[in-house]
Amino acid sequence: MFKQSAQHVASYYAQTFPATIPLRPTLHESLHGDVVIVGAGFSGLHTALRLALAGKRVVLLEASRVAWAASGRNGGQALLGWSCDMPPLEKALGQQRTRALWDSMCWAAKEMRELPERHGFDIDYRVGSLWTAVLPRRVKQLKEALHEAHDKWGYDQLRMIDRDELGEWIDSPRYEAALYDPQGAHLNPLKLALGLASAIEHAGGRIFEQSQVLDYQSVGDGFIVRTATGEVRSDVLVLACNAYIDRLDRTLSQRLLPVGSYQVATAPLDPALATSLLPKNSCVIDNQFVPDYFRLTPDHRLLFGGGCTYLGGIPRDVAGATRPYLERVFPQLRGVQIDYAWGGHIDCSIRRTPDIGREGQRYWLQGFSGHGVLPTLAGARAVSDAILGDEQLLALYQGIDNARFPGGDSLAAPLEAAAKAWYRLRDNF
Numbered sequence: 001m002f003k004q005s006a007q008h009v010a011s012y013y014a015q016t017f018p019a020t021i022p023l024r025p026t027l028h029e030s031l032h033g034d035v036v037i038v039g040a041g042f043s044g045l046h047t048a049l050r051l052a053l054a055g056k057r058v059v060l061l062e063a064s065r066v067a068w069a070a071s072g073r074n075g076g077q078a079l080l081g082w083s084c085d086m087p088p089l090e091k092a093l094g095q096q097r098t099r100a101l102w103d104s105m106c107w108a109a110k111e112m113r114e115l116p117e118r119h120g121f122d123i124d125y126r127v128g129s130l131w132t133a134v135l136p137r138r139v140k141q142l143k144e145a146l147h148e149a150h151d152k153w154g155y156d157q158l159r160m161i162d163r164d165e166l167g168e169w170i171d172s173p174r175y176e177a178a179l180y181d182p183q184g185a186h187l188n189p190l191k192l193a194l195g196l197a198s199a200i201e202h203a204g205g206r207i208f209e210q211s212q213v214l215d216y217q218s219v220g221d222g223f224i225v226r227t228a229t230g231e232v233r234s235d236v237l238v239l240a241c242n243a244y245i246d247r248l249d250r251t252l253s254q255r256l257l258p259v260g261s262y263q264v265a266t267a268p269l270d271p272a273l274a275t276s277l278l279p280k281n282s283c284v285i286d287n288q289f290v291p292d293y294f295r296l297t298p299d300h301r302l303l304f305g306g307g308c309t310y311l312g313g314i315p316r317d318v319a320g321a322t323r324p325y326l327e328r329v330f331p332q333l334r335g336v337q338i339d340y341a342w343g344g345h346i347d348c349s350i351r352r353t354p355d356i357g358r359e360g361q362r363y364w365l366q367g368f369s370g371h372g373v374l375p376t377l378a379g380a381r382a383v384s385d386a387i388l389g390d391e392q393l394l395a396l397y398q399g400i401d402n403a404r405f406p407g408g409d410s411l412a413a414p415l416e417a418a419a420k421a422w423y424r425l426r427d428n429f
């Protein structure tokens, strides 16, 4: 599945980036570092920045371009929590340790607000997220989430928005109720990733693009990783390859299913129309099994995602595949012009739980399962703290069991597709 590329895909973010996206060098030498990190998405970038700021010699190797994959293409929704929701985490860790994990998620939300200013870049950060219910029976899920957040995780920020009040938040006939989180936010993910990359270099870290790691080996107390044109020796190895880990590490890739996900950006709307759709400018995700998610951009476009594929590909006509979902939420946008349509891959673990850990000095971050803007930051803190000698947070993640997909690579996708078809059917009734 993995292909190296010298270009970002033609997403809204890449096409409207306000400057030329800097091209970083390819590795053509033999280097030594304290830590080598493979993959320059959010996981690798956040980890690299924290370690470089702590004085480690960091080398970050990216097969394509910084944020070429999910981190440069996502919906930009910075939502608190993990893709699996809280029950599987509580089952694995118990209430007290799950609360410690939740606290680290609240830290990530705060850090995301503060980090760009600290390093002098802008990410178009906007406050507020809504979790909506389409089906009357799933309003209960929102209410339960509100009480559970308060009672179990000590989080009292959520507010229930009933149907009567919903029109002040979103002009759509589709929803029964919503849960508002003022700590949730939305942002431009490519600006975030490129800002992080500059901050890493400023702190002394080195980043190489178009430098795919072909293999790695343990040698003595450390590692040697090889690309086609160079190599890096280091004490510590961090694998942050997401859905593209492929054959680089079979034990990690067998615990992941790459799932295609895609979205569109409309042409700029009349500002009054844009504001009428989402008067408080919150981002929105629903609680269907395959959710719709959307938000406005600063230039008054609607960014909308609402489909996924389990058998490897992205639809040839992403705009055509997404339009019915968009028009179902906002019938007033029927026939709206779509300027950009693109897709990417998410790294689904079998229970959608984060898969973050270490074996010796080999660390990894994966399994974000389509919800990674804040979880990658929380995970990067756990990994970087552990490399710097504090294992507390990483130990929590290591208490979560992430099994291999049954049937290996060949059966995982069809089984998952069948399961998803069943859940999608349940979404409709």
Ligand SMILES: Cc1cc2nc3c(=O)[nH]c(=O)nc-3n(C[C@H](O)[C@H](O)[C@H](O)COP(=O)(O)OP(=O)(O)OC[C@H]3O[C@@H](n4cnc5c(N)ncnc54)[C@H](O)[C@@H]3O)c2cc1C
Pocket (backbone or CB within 6 Å): 038, 039, 040, 041, 042, 043, 044, 061, 062, 063, 064, 065, 066, 067, 068, 069, 070, 071, 072, 073, 074, 075, 076, 077, 078, 079, 211, 212, 213, 214, 240, 241, 242, 243, 244, 245, 248, 261, 262, 263, 293, 305, 343, 344, 345, 346, 365, 366, 368, 369, 370, 371, 372, 373, 374, 376
């Ligand atoms: C369409 C879409 C919409 C999404 N929307 C949201 C959202 O709104 N909110 C949210 O929270 N999450 C969202 N996500 C998920 C989120 O984007 C991801 O969870 C997150 O970006 C994962 O970051 P990462 O660094 O782990 O992986 P990635 O960003 O995928 O980065 C992995 C990097 O590793 C590199 N790599 C892989 N193998 C090698 C190798 N051998 N050598 C060198 N480099 C290698 C790849 O080229 C890639 O750049 C979305 C994802 C997609 C695809």
